[in-house]
Amino acid sequence: MRFSFASLAHNAMTYHQDWPRQWRSPTPKNHYDVIIIGGGGHGLATAYYLAKNHGVRKVAVLEKGWIGGGNTGRNTTIVRSNYLWDDAAHLYEKSLQLYEGLSKDLNYNIMLSQRGVLNLAHSLQDVRDTKRRVNANKLNGIDAEWLDAEAVRAFCPIIRTDKKARYPVLGASLQKRAGTARHDAVAWGYARAADMRGVDIIQNCEVTGITRQGDRVTGVETNRGTITAHKIGICTAGHSSVLAEMAGFAVPITSHPLQAMVSEPIKPVLDTVVMSNAVHVYVSQSDKGELVLGAGIDAYQSYAQRGSFHVVELQISALLELFPIFSRLKLMRMWGGIVDTTPDACPIISTTPVKNLYLNAGWGTGGFKAIPGSGFVFAHTIANEAPHALNAAFTLDRFSTGHLIDEHGAAGVAH
Ligand SMILES: Cc1cc2nc3c(=O)[nH]c(=O)nc-3n(C[C@H](O)[C@H](O)[C@H](O)COP(=O)(O)OP(=O)(O)OC[C@H]3O[C@@H](n4cnc5c(N)ncnc54)[C@H](O)[C@@H]3O)c2cc1C
Numbered sequence: 001m002r003f004s005f006a007s008l009a010h011n012a013m014t015y016h017q018d019w020p021r022q023w024r025s026p027t028p029k030n031h032y033d034v035i036i037i038g039g040g041g042h043g044l045a046t047a048y049y050l051a052k053n054h055g056v057r058k059v060a061v062l063e064k065g066w067i068g069g070g071n072t073g074r075n076t077t078i079v080r081s082n083y084l085w086d087d088a089a090h091l092y093e094k095s096l097q098l099y100e101g102l103s104k105d106l107n108y109n110i111m112l113s114q115r116g117v118l119n120l121a122h123s124l125q126d127v128r129d130t131k132r133r134v135n136a137n138k139l140n141g142i143d144a145e146w147l148d149a150e151a152v153r154a155f156c157p158i159i160r161t162d163k164k165a166r167y168p169v170l171g172a173s174l175q176k177r178a179g180t181a182r183h184d185a186v187a188w189g190y191a192r193a194a195d196m197r198g199v200d201i202i203q204n205c206e207v208t209g210i211t212r213q214g215d216r217v218t219g220v221e222t223n224r225g226t227i228t229a230h231k232i233g234i235c236t237a238g239h240s241s242v243l244a245e246m247a248g249f250a251v252p253i254t255s256h257p258l259q260a261m262v263s264e265p266i267k268p269v270l271d272t273v274v275m276s277n278a279v280h281v282y283v284s285q286s287d288k289g290e291l292v293l294g295a296g297i298d299a300y301q302s303y304a305q306r307g308s309f310h311v312v313e314l315q316i317s318a319l320l321e322l323f324p325i326f327s328r329l330k331l332m333r334m335w336g337g338i339v340d341t342t343p344d345a346c347p348i349i350s351t352t353p354v355k356n357l358y359l360n361a362g363w364g365t366g367g368f369k370a371i372p373g374s375g376f377v378f379a380h381t382i383a384n385e386a387p388h389a390l391n392a393a394f395t396l397d398r399f400s401t402g403h404l405i406d407e408h409g410a411a412g413v414a415h
Pocket of ligand 1: 037038039040041042043062063064065066067068069070071072073074075076077078079205206207208235236237238239258259260294335336337338339363364365366367368369370
């Protein structure tokens with residue numbers, strides 16, 4: 001059933017008892033044309049575009065838990081495209097453009113809120129780097145502005161901008177089209193739209209092995225039996241190296257916890273997203289009124305998706321450097337996700353050494369904003385057995401050829 005004013009009115013008459021389930025819960029078939037491993041945003045978007053743009057008929061998404069239960073449902077929901085290097089900027093800009101039309105495309109309100117993202121500059125070097133990024137963005141046709149300290153104060157009056165601050169605000173970049181989107185809705189919207197096109201979304205189905213015949217992939221072993229497939233795409237974020245090992249190759253990915261937290265809900269007070277790499281905090285206010293705060297990655301590697309106390313202390317002190325106004329707020333809850341980091345802070349969307357096996361990984365701390373664009377180009381790569389122009393640079397072999405796209409220290413460090 002499509003969501004519309006008519007369907008809402010109709011269901012209101014029956015006390016909302018007759019809404020159908022948003023997607024089926026099918027039994028796995030023995031064989032698929034394409035299996036996508038991982039039911040996060042990237043896996044679900046890939047399945048959707050495989051069905052929609054490439055007419056692939058038999059597609060399954062295998063998810064070991066519940067869809068969106070990984071990083072997709074744990075992130076701080078910032079979307080933006082103001083990356084420094086051309087390859088990254090073009091890919092993230094494509095994604096932002098798809099986000100702008102996504103609620104209509106999926107017939108699902110993803111609650112995109114283009115409230116702007118400020119990246120604060122606190123030192124002369126920050127100012128130079130930020131202005132350079134603003135200019136690079138403009139050359140790539142991406143909206144970006146430089147705000148001096150006074151303009152920052154006018155745009156977001158509750159930021160501490162006085163000169164006595166330990167980290168004085170000297171200015172900021174502003175991308176007005178950037179903002180936030182509702183993370184669950186992105187996963188659910190893609191799931192529902194993919195299901196409507198015949199994609200089987202199979203939850204509680206853990207892939208435990210990847211089978212090969214010679215140099216070609218043939219299927220997967222799961223806790224629900226063996227399933228064969230012509231092609232397989234891996235979209236498992238923090239578990240990418242585990243899946244690659246199952247297929248017999250190594251990836252330059254390390255998995256770290258990344259933590260976030262929310263305050264108690266308060267009345268609307270912050271109508272933009274503020275990020276500071278120097279103080280290291282990024283903050284926005286959710287539609288429920290909570291302040292949503294994100295940290296940097298934990299220094300150690302782990303698969304434990306939980307928060308820890310030392311990060312609370314760091315995050316709250318970083319927040320209060322910029323926003324003394326929040327000093328009496330209470331923290332409500334915190335959590336962690338496992339992010340897949342690469343040496344150049346850029347993703348891998350690529351063929352692999354195993355034929356018909358494709359990898360979409362390495363999004364690290366910033367892949368929520370990339371979900372539509374990543375799904376779009378990964379579906380293209382799987383369907384055509386060759387990359388789309390937008391992901392041609394994001395190969396796995398760049399780590400041996402040296403063609404890195406280094407967003408570390410530029411735009412890849414924050415979300
Ligand atoms: C705290 C935090 C804050 C963040 N903030 C932002 C932000 O503000 N903006 C932004 O752009 N990005 C942000 N990110 C990053 C972003 O969340 C991720 O890059 C993105 O969600 C990755 O999506 P995904 O679909 O690749 O992975 P996931 O959503 O993690 O999905 C992968 C799925 O694979 C499944 N899986 C793993 N192994 C198997 C297996 N063997 N068999 C079957 N299924 C398996 C998992 O259960 C999981 O559901 C943040 C991340 C975190 C943790």
